[in-house]
Amino acid sequence: xxxxxxxxxxxxxxxxxxxxxxxxxxxxxxxxxxxxxxxxxxxxxxxxxxxxxxxxxxxxxxxxxxxxxxxxxxxxxxxxxxxxxxxxxxxxxxxxxxxx
Numbered sequence: 660x661x662x663x664x665x666x667x668x669x670x671x672x673x674x675x676x677x678x679x680x681x682x683x684x685x686x687x688x689x690x691x692x693x694x695x696x697x698x699x700x701x702x703x704x705x706x707x708x709x710x711x712x713x714x715x716x717x718x719x720x721x722x723x724x725x726x727x728x729x730x731x732x733x734x735x736x737x738x739x740x741x742x743x744x745x746x747x748x749x750x751x752x753x754x755x756x757x758x759x
Contacts, residue, residue: 690747696736697744705733 699705723731 696733699733
């Protein structure tokens with residue numbers, strides 16, 4: 660029975676190690692989310708759901724609404740994060756190939 664207890668303990672440790680919430684998993688989630696924002700095409704996808712370039716523009720002095728702020732965030736991510744995302748994605752691919 661002692662041998663069986665050790666086997667079950669080692670199985671529990673391996674199972675908990677596979678489901679661990681790591682910093683790498685958090686970073687990978689952020690990268691995937693940023694990639695998802697970066698690939699949203701304004702004319703093909705966003706304009707079909709009413710989020711095109713001409714949508715959400717307020718008048719002078721008006722506070723921008725949530726829709727306008729989200730559109731600005733999407734445009735900013737596509738503009739600013741293009742080159743860094745290529746580099747970060749390449750590093751992640753190399754790390755996954757090397758270390759699994």
